[in-house]
Amino acid sequence: MGCDNEWNNFFLNQQSQAGIFLQSDEWANFLEGAGQKVLRFSFGEVRVLVVEKSLPFGLLYWYVPRASYSKDVVDGLMEKARVAGVVFMRIEPIGDVEDQFGQRVKSVQPHQTRMIDVTFSDEELLSQMHSKTRYNIRLSKKRGVEVLFDREGKFSDDFIRLIGVTSSRNDFRIHNEEYYRKQIEQLPSFLVVAKFEDKIIATHLYWVFGDTVTYLHGASANEHRNVMAPHAIHFALMQWAREQGLKRYDLWGIDEKKWEALTRFKRGFGGEDVSYVGCYDIPLRKALYHSYRFAQKIRS
Known part of the structure; x- marks a missing residue:
């Protein structure tokens, strides 16, 4: 449509x-x-x-x-x-x-989000991050994590599977399968996946509008969490967004009280808090x- x-x-x-x-x-x-x-x-x-x-x-x-x-x-x-x-x-x-x-x-x-200006060089983006975040991005590359972009929904089954795994691990509610499949099918959304040892171990769903790419959903496997696959996806997404001429990466929701660990994780990538x-x-x-x-x- x-x-x-x-x-x-x-x-x-x-x-x-x-x-x-x-x-x-x-x-x-x-x-x-x-x-x-x-x-x-x-x-x-x-x-x-x-x-x-x-x-x-x-x-x-x-x-x-x-x-x-x-x-x-x-x-x-x-x-x-x-x-x-x-x-x-x-x-x-x-x-x-x-x-x-x-x-x-x-x-x-979410009443607050984390927004990253992606127009900077790789070195400048990395310099704005927390030292632990930079280390994990480099570690994921050293371990051989491969990041793939998917605009055709080839990895939609992996996304559905992994978001169920993530929901069980972190005890949060998710939408039904049809809801996610509709999002994946509806442009301008796309998937980004991380592969390690020939297995998909992390998937993110993104949406582009105007000068901003928004991180809608993320999921990861219980296995191989030590290779830091989500860090690899986030950094690859920033690089891609800059190459596409976009200006901002919206990490979507942060909340220190409700999602303390998630908020700390997202803030590690740099950027600024935006409040509504x-x-x-x-x-x-x-x-x-x-x-x-x-x-x-x-x-x-």
Whole structure:
């Protein structure tokens, strides 16, 4: 499926493109292919992608990921949401918001990410890393780890297998297999894999939008962890991104409290932390919204 360049151009002209692929036409196509309902709205030159979500008893809410914030846009969305009978809107805006914007809730997307400028030379990129990270990148090369780029999904079965292994090892929930396969099939995503002794021992899934390549998912085997295959993939990805004329590598999610070890690992590659303002609910049918929130608190 082709992309809507007119739609994407609005986002490609934004100063910060961190996470903004979640508003792209390609991401909308992926979500629709995965069975989700996506709405596209225009307010003058501003474009806003909305994901319609189900609540019990046939009720609905709207989720708006990484949208450019302005009061006029929010007012326009609220007007359309009221007509649609939506209970509330959940918005994760880019940029500053007003003090009384909405009710702050737990973020859907990571509230912070690690962003690396990949326009530097190899030596400059390495110099910005933690010494242990540099050592592990060089160790992976010395041990003979081979990195392969896959735009055809040849290693999709390896990715599915290894993300299951990683989930069991680190005790985190994952999507169903079809979700990942849809992501792999939907351009502009691609896989990067690490091979050691003729076996695939690590796989990463990436997404390119504008000047930024984003690390969506990573997985690795329980065996041969001492050859530092993920380090080899990350550095090879930075080199590739620079060669493609991209500017930024978004490592996606960091959180010192929830993912201390993962955050430390990602920060080891250098770059800067990028923080978002948070996630906000805007109730439209207040009695139903408060009933929903009360039920959520009981379940948690």
